[in-house]
Amino acid sequence: MSYLSHNKAPSKDAVRQLCADSFPSGAPESWRLAESTAGTLSVSAIEAKELIAALHTLSHHILFHNLTAPEQILVLFPKSFHPSLKILITKIMLEHSPTWRNEALSNQISLPHLVEMDWRVDMKTASDSVSRMAVPTCLVHMKVEDSSCLRGSGALSSVTVELSKETLDTMLDGLGRIRDQLSVVAGK
């Protein structure tokens, strides 16, 4: 990190960009990023890589411990660090924190997410065992994110389910119980 303080003219935007670029999980290993950073800052690729790794560790540390006050972040820097650069980096980190936090939340591991859902109610009027009847039935179609793909890659799998009236009633019973429990938890 001291490399940054030794550099005379990285512009504020360059620093900002660097902080953003070093956040993603693949950043410390990316040679491409290291090389482009080396070019921007006029340092060697190895030094750039170390810089990126340091920024990466810093941003993730801030995110993990949910540091929100500038003082909490300023103490992380070594004493000899360039003061205004320290403040600049802190400011950038704090600016990005909410976005990064949301990103981490949406990327966390989970079961496949429900993306979309629609339903229709049909009336069965005949079948091979009964030639005349009037039985309502419900079809529910759910689009679920495919768990084998990367989040946000758009691969969805689809499932259509048929429910009789009794099944739907039972399901609503269960969902109602969930709602009641949720309001108990929320009330605490």
Next chain:
Amino acid sequence: MLQLQFTKDTLPDSVSNDFQNLNKFNEQADRFLHQLSEFAGENGMSAGPLRNLMKSLLLLPHGSLKKNLTEDQVKEDLLTLGVSEDKADHFSQQWSLHYPVLSRLAVGQTLMVNQLVDMEWKFGVTVGTSELQKVGNTFLQLKLVIRKGNSTENVYMELTLPQFYNFLHEMERAKASMDCFS
């Protein structure tokens, strides 16, 4: 009932009731056949011809159920087929008695595609992740058990709270729509 060749005894009520169970073929075919064999034994006849007799006899209730026949129509058919008056009477009375159950069973056998068999759920709070030490998000996980042909398939999914409330709302609307029809 058609006059039996081997005996002049009137058929006991238990046999009439057996007819009413015809729609439960899958689970109770064995039991039905067993009862037939018992009956054959009691009345001194062999099971084989009795089974064939039953096969033809069962055509009547099966067709009547399919066409939603009334008690009188069933009685009329029986008389046309040559069944004696009192037996036809007895059968058609049993018919009207058991008709609701039978028709419900027939409807229950109607084709259902990807029928939802069971739903399990759990909800909880995410306490922390590898990226964020302290989190406090509520999640809901659903497991739907779906019948596909002869086997079942499990579908797992996770919903956020807003999604759950939306899901619940939509299902209530579906139920309201179904209630309009019944």
